[in-house]
Amino acid sequence: MKKSIANLPSFATVEEVIKELRPGYPVYCLRPEELKRQAKYFLESFPGRVLYAVKCNPHRAVIQALYDAGIRHFDTASLAEIADVRESFPQADCYFMHPVKARASIQTAHQVYNIDHYVIDDAKELQKIIDTTGGGEGRVILVRIVTPVHDSQYQLSDKFGISAEEAPELLRQVHDAHFQTGVAFHVGSQCRSPQAFSDGVKTALDVIAEANVPVHYLDVGGGFPAWYEDDQPPPLEDYFKSIHKAFEDNSLRRDCVLMCEPGRAMVASGCSLLVQVQLRKGNKLYINDGIYQSLSETLAGKFKLPARLVNPDRELSSNSQDFTILGPTCDSIDVLPEPFHLPDDADEGDWIEIGQAGAYTNSAATRFNGFFPETFVSVDAPPLLPTA
Numbered sequence: 001m002k003k004s005i006a007n008l009p010s011f012a013t014v015e016e017v018i019k020e021l022r023p024g025y026p027v028y029c030l031r032p033e034e035l036k037r038q039a040k041y042f043l044e045s046f047p048g049r050v051l052y053a054v055k056c057n058p059h060r061a062v063i064q065a066l067y068d069a070g071i072r073h074f075d076t077a078s079l080a081e082i083a084d085v086r087e088s089f090p091q092a093d094c095y096f097m098h099p100v101k102a103r104a105s106i107q108t109a110h111q112v113y114n115i116d117h118y119v120i121d122d123a124k125e126l127q128k129i130i131d132t133t134g135g136g137e138g139r140v141i142l143v144r145i146v147t148p149v150h151d152s153q154y155q156l157s158d159k160f161g162i163s164a165e166e167a168p169e170l171l172r173q174v175h176d177a178h179f180q181t182g183v184a185f186h187v188g189s190q191c192r193s194p195q196a197f198s199d200g201v202k203t204a205l206d207v208i209a210e211a212n213v214p215v216h217y218l219d220v221g222g223g224f225p226a227w228y229e230d231d232q233p234p235p236l237e238d239y240f241k242s243i244h245k246a247f248e249d250n251s252l253r254r255d256c257v258l259m260c261e262p263g264r265a266m267v268a269s270g271c272s273l274l275v276q277v278q279l280r281k282g283n284k285l286y287i288n289d290g291i292y293q294s295l296s297e298t299l300a301g302k303f304k305l306p307a308r309l310v311n312p313d314r315e316l317s318s319n320s321q322d323f324t325i326l327g328p329t330c331d332s333i334d335v336l337p338e339p340f341h342l343p344d345d346a347d348e349g350d351w352i353e354i355g356q357a358g359a360y361t362n363s364a365a366t367r368f369n370g371f372f373p374e375t376f377v378s379v380d381a382p383p384l385l386p387t388a
């Protein structure tokens with residue numbers, strides 16, 4: 001069998017995967033070329049430094065594809081993520097972007113991995129970093145702030161972030177402790193409004209002006225959208241323009257670095273999920289993956305993913321209908337909230353390819369009920385995208 005990126009078995013098409021493996025288990029079909037294309041797009045078009053948010057999809061082959069495309073900076077939230085990235089890529093630059101960290105994690109990040117960038121949203125967290133690392137000396141602390149709410153699928157400011165009123169004082173404390181300073185925010189995941197980012201930048205600039213200390217980093221976070229069926233926000237270019245314009249209107253020192261931390265928009269299209277129908281009952285299809293495994297976001301975020309029925313062994317019906325899709329666990333909430341529109345003769349043994357499955361799928365899967373998808377292959381064929 002041909003091997004490709006990160007030693008994954010490699011196939012020309014999803015049909016070839018099926019012919020070779022006949023999988024009764026879910027298979028993640030990575031599209032390394034699509035991952036690289038999207039990473040290069042960010043690197044070439046975002047007007048600043050691009051970090052990849054590892055939590056979105058930490059699989060080694062995904063990181064490898066992004067690294068091959070030129071991504072060198074990684075937004076990590078735990079010691080495990082830092083260790084994973086650095087184990088494979090000793091030259092990678094990891095940023096410790098969780099606002100609440102165990103002291104032992106800070107100490108290990110500092111001593112073992114030489115991590116230079118940390119995020120805080122509270123003065124007590126600053127003290128923890130001073131206690132464990134001994135203070136500034138060229139290291140960077142970004143203060144995460146709350147920004148105005150716009151149309152995002154998930155709000156991430158409910159849990160983390162200091163108010164714009166309190167942030168200047170915290171920035172001054174960071175500066176006084178001899179760290180380089182930065183301001184960070186996150187507008188929420190799957191954000192449908194470019195203006196959310198420019199409003200965020202404006203809020204950050206107000207905080208910086210008020211703090212009146214030198215600021216070296218402005219981090220606009222993640223939240224850039226991917227396309228789903230029925231959810232097709234403006235192109236990423238509009239977001240980059242909006243950010244660039246707001247950032248240019250500033251009186252900051254010229255060496256202030258603009259950064260972003262995309263997860264979803266960088267990797268969603270770079271992987272599809274191949275599942276198998278285990279039983280049909282009327283218009284219900286029972287499949288081998290569900291909301292406790294790869295498809296939790298269909299419930300939490302109400303995302304409707306593109307899907308197609310595949311069976312290289314037979315001719316599929318040209319009439320189609322809606323099917324309710326049920327996951328494998330014994331819990332009755334394990335049902336996708338949106339139906340899939342598939343050929344009306346779909347039945348046991350057929351496969352369904354589900355697209356836009358690169359973000360928050362394998363990274364969010366549990367082992368509940370003994371079902372755990374863990375098979376990855378690489379596929380050359382183009383990704384399965386939503387119908388525009």
Ligand SMILES: *Cc1c(COP(=O)(O)O)cnc(C)c1O
Binds near residue numbers: 188221222261262264
């Ligand atoms: C989750 C997260 C990201 C990535 O968010 P996406 O919506 O996937 O782009 C980036 N930064 C931080 C701090 C996060 O928590």
